[in-house]
Amino acid sequence: MRARHPSLRRRLLAFLALPMLVLLLLNAVITYRIALAYSNHLHDRNLLDDTQSFARMLQTMPLSGELSPQARFLLEYDPDGHGYFNVDSLHHGILVSNADFSAVAKSRDCVDSTPLLYSAHLNQQKVRLATLCIQSATDPGDRLAVTVGETFDDRRQRAQEILMITIPMMALLMLCVGALVWFGVNHGLRILRPLTRQLAERKRDLAPISNPDVPREILPLIETIDGLFGRLAEMIALQERFVADAAHQLRTPLAGISLHVDRALSATDGKTRTEALEHVRRLNQRTARVSGQLLALTRAQASPAVVETLDLTALVPEWVAMRVPEAIRAGVDLGYQRPDETLRVPGYAPVLQEALDNLIDNALHYAGRGATVTVGIAASGNQVELYVEDDGPGVPEAAMARLGERFYRVAGTQENGTGLGLAIAHEAVEHFRGTIHYQTSVPHGLKVSILLPRLTP
Structure with a gap:
């Protein structure tokens, strides 16, 4: 079976496919991080609005240790997690709460009407809290620290929804880029066709094939081929010179050998035949020496x-x-x-x-x-x-x-x-x-x- 040659096109596409896949995964991570940051920003703003609404509600109603069912439902409602609240009085301590905020609430850090936003762990889960200080409606000398919190579940859910919307678009974009790369690689490799056709049409022409149209990337290959052509032309020229030198140097002794062989064959006495054979021997020695010298010259001319x-x-x-x-x-x-x-x-x-x-x-x-x-x-x-x-x-x-x-x-x-x-x-x-x-x-x-x-x- 014929050996399967490696494909330059397949190698280029494989080399580009892996980085594109890594970029797709990296883009998904970055998109999720951006979506989560945006979701946190929106939820923080809503959390501040809920805290301020709760604070205004407390200023219009007296606290007796319990909230109205409507207020409690509004604060605790969280479709994907749980809502928390805490009201801490400077004089009377905790007035209402649905969790133990003693380790996380920043009631003592609240000194003015500017709300505080911070993260903490409550009931073994991470929550986002907002604390706002207001004056008590029943005791003008008292100050209330109102804290409202929510879990991060809804925030992550919103970020995941954004990611799931963007992933198909990113995948489609990658497919389009892959198609463009495929087309670009195929189109780029067409530059080799004229060179292949030019080499196929040559017979004994060993002139260089490099020209200004050769791309820079394959120029080393073309220069190597030109170098091979140059060495091959030198070897052919060396061979042709050897043939010409041999024909030039061997013509005379071979003609002399033929002449003296005819003389020996036509001789009627032994002396003439001996002289003719002696001439043949000397010419044969000269021919052997010339042949040896020509071969030695050819070997010396070759690198x-x-x-x-x-x-x-x-x-x-x-x-x-x-x-x-x-x-x-x-x-x-x-x-x-x-x-x-x-x-x-x-x-x-x-x-x-x-x-x-x-x-x-x-x-x-x-x-x-x-x-x-x-x-x-x-x-x-x-x-x-x-x-x-x-x-x-x-x-x-x-x-x-x-x-x-x-x-x-x-x-x-x-x-x-x-x-x-x-x-x-x-x-x-x-x-x-x-x-x-x-x-x-x-x-x-x-x-x-x-x-x-x-x-x-």
Whole structure:
């Protein structure tokens, strides 16, 4: 079964749905708090009106320890809870009451006609109380503290009713916002369709696809794709260059091989046949060398997969020792100059070894028999110098600037070569921010130096 790919649309909607749900719950809590505050405000105002009405009623009727049934019904009526009242005389104490207000009533705090509003616990429930001071109707020197209270049940009920009215509206609003988000996400993702169509219509075009119309949010993805296209174009160009170089360099030896094979086949004597086969052998060796050099150049032009810290003082002696037998056969004295300290550089060992091998190859082939070739390492400021120096005939000053060009060979050179050795070294070293320099040795010869950044431990 095909793997199910994650959906960007679903992920965006899920990311937005959870905050919207949290906002809905937060909005419900805030709405309830506001509704409860508004309900408390209205009920407090009504409670003050009831207290003032009760006080006016007491000023028109004498108190005998009991209220009229009409007054008691008016004060105690509470459809969702219970109403409380208390009348406290300064001279005679509590005159009428339907609960024990001794612990909660603020009769002593009442000094003028300004009513007091406060909350307290009465009969094991929280109540809201209002206290108002008036002059006694029967005793001008006495003062009455009139307290009226009610429970919070009706207040909460009113707040809940307001909340239940607003919740459907908030839910409807959230649904509308969700629909707009769905539409917005779908519409926003349509911007990817032209890019997808543009990529689908391409065949071998590896030009960048970024343009001013690309949204800022997907620009990093487009830049990554452009970078991939750039690297792919480089690899294709590298492949095409290899094919062109191979066709250019192998055409002549292959034609020569074909010619001498025909000559050997048509020869009637053994000497002619032997000469033709000897030519075929030399051309075959040249073809193999050219093919190897072309492959090495292609590998050097491709970026190495790994960049490591290389200890040249440990690696270079091993690389030089591997070339000693070849130097003995060529009649060249190959030596190594060791530095006084450990020197480390960034690089990739196989690539850097191939660069050094090509420099040693050139020295062994062109310095001549009896020459001395020295491979050495030295510190040079913030760089490390890896050099190959010989005391051969050297290179003319006019040709020094062209060293390192592909297929370039110094005029008058008798040795067979491909002109790729120094080019391979250049390509390999450039990957590690290195450079190659050439200078004439004293009294004669050539010194080729690879300069690489120095790494400290």
